[in-house]
Amino acid sequence: MLNAGTDFLQLNPADAPPGGLSDWLTENLRAAISDGRLPIGSRLPATRLLAAELRLSRGVVTEAYQRLTEDGHVAGRGRAGTVVVAVPVVAAMGVAAGEVTPPTVVPEPGLDVFDSLRAAPARIDLTPGVPDLAAFPRAAWLRAERAVLSDLESSEFGYGDPSGTPALRRAVANWLARNRGIAADPDDLIVVAGVSQAIGLVAQVLKDRGIHEIAVEDPGSLGSRQHLQNWGMRTPPIPVDDGGLRVELLRESRARAVMATPAHHFPTGVVLEGERRRELIQWAAEGGLIIEDDYDAEHRYDRPPVPALRAMLADQVIYAGSVSKLLAPSLRIGWMLPPPQYKDALIGMKRLADLGNAALPQLTLAHLMESGELERQLRFLRRRHRTRRDAMVDAISNYLPTATVHGAAAGLHLTITFDDTLNDVDLAARALQKGIKTHPLSWHCQLPHAPGLVLGYAARTPTEITEAIRTIAEVMGS
Structure with a gap:
């Protein structure tokens, strides 16, 4: 036949x-x-x-x-x-795996490090902090945009309130009440171009008030640290251990402000434990200022929600969040909830920065939030991300059994650490030569720390994740 x-x-x-x-x-x-x-x-x-x-x-x-x-x-x-609906990640045309030269992973990262890494070709990109962009709810966004445009008054195409459209500020206030336990007056919210802009605005306002340093977690986000330093802020490192930020060392530093990720520390994923939380609140109540970066608190899988510090100490916490991890970073929509004593100064800085975010995306997002579409998207993403997280944990267990896994209970990434003899910058560079893109943990440290890798899983399929971890294991063994 x-x-x-x-x-x-x-x-x-x-x-x-x-x-x-x-x-x-x-x-x-x-x-x-x-x-x-x-x-x-x-x-x-x-x-x-x-x-x-x-x-x-x-x-x-x-x-x-x-x-x-x-x-x-x-x-x-x-x-x-x-x-x-989506194309698998493959090597860029004309650049086969193993031909990335020179590797875009350096021991001392400069301000352009993330741009350079994004531009480097790779078969599988495990960059942390990137959501599943293929899952962006295009149809729901288009429906919301059409609904907004059909009702939009001509006058609303003009210059608006630099603190954001009333519709989005109301929607965000409702979102924070439902999902983060924060009681917020919409008039107190400021819409910003992501948490990165919020950091810059806060740094400028604090400098005008005589504060020239903001303590940061260590390990802690290199990107956030770069934004603070760009505005002339010193960033004294405060160590983080299994219980979160070491508040007694924060006191010893005599810093008057600290930037923290208490609900899901970046990059180790630890949650600020109860006693430390009380100590930090007491430190703030005595005159300290907390900048709370709540960057991905909605993404959790194996633990109950952790309340935001802002919900417990409104007068000494500047709260910041965004939809960069919920929908897409390219939207450049975030929010800031400052204490009353900083509100007017921050709005003034926002006005001088850009006269306010674009109104149409704000109104479209507000429609998604108020219609329940964003919560449906979040439920969908949690199921999808859990599957990918499980695939990464299983692959690490199979191919990197000596690695220690941190922060698997929530978020869009996890961190693995190794013994002190390994050079994580070299490992990340050699992995990139094989087409696997990730962050060395040392990029996010100012103080000595165990070497490791920060691995994003949200934007990759289980098959790609398994292949990436297997390749990293092969690189380590070579």
Whole structure:
């Protein structure tokens, strides 16, 4: 009998290895999506039709489609069938794995380090802090935008309030009350271009009031530290251990302000424990100022929610959050909730910076929040991220058994540490040469710390995550 085959991608099951039909079909479909033969928006044949053409059981085709669905490359669209929605990460055209020269990982990162790393080609990008951009709710966003435009008065296209549109400030106040336990008056909120802008505005206001240093967690976000230093702030490091920020060392530093991530410390993922939380609140009540970066507190999997410090000490906490980890960093929409004594000065700085964020995205986001679409998106992302987190934890257990995993209960990344003999900058550079992009932990440290890697998992599929960890293990063993 002649071998069965189909004109669709020139598939011929005779090419499949014995017992590996589903694997063979999955890899052929994945390759076709990668190289553009199946572009985003194209529809796969119905499972019954493809199975008949290939003379295979329908279960083989269904299994292949299911794997691609779990990896986020295709999605069921009802009567529209199964549609390609995302392209697997592959090496950039003309740059094969192992040919990234020179590696864009340096011991002393400069201000352009993140731009340079983003531009470096990679097969699999495990950069922390990046959400699943393929999951952006495009249809819901378009519906919300159309609804906003249909009701928008012509006058609303003009210059607006630099602190943000009233609609978004109301929506954010409701969001914070429901999801973070914070009672906020919409009039007290300031809409900003992400937490990074909030950091810059706070630094400028504090400098005008004679404060020239803001203590930071160590390890702690290199990006946040760079923003503070850009505005002339000194950033004395305060060590973080398994209980969170060491408040007794904060007292010893005599710093008058501190920037912290108490709900989910970046990058180790620890939660500020109860006694430390009380100590930090007492420190602030005695005149200290806390800048609370609540960057990804909504993303949690294996633990109950942690209350925001702002909910317990409104007068000494500047709270900042954004949708960069919920939807996309490119929206550049965040919010800041300052104590009354800083509000007017911060609005003044915001006015001079840009006259306020663009109104249309604000109004669209407000519609998403008030309609319940954003909460539905969050529930969807939690399920998706949990699967990817589990894949990374399993891969580390299998391929890097000597590594210690930190912060797996929440967030969009986890951190692994190794013994003190390893150079994590060198490891990250060699991994990048093999097409795997990540952050060395030492980038986020001012004080000596165990070496490690900070690994983002939210934007990668389980298959890609497993391959990336296996490659890192191979690099370590070479």
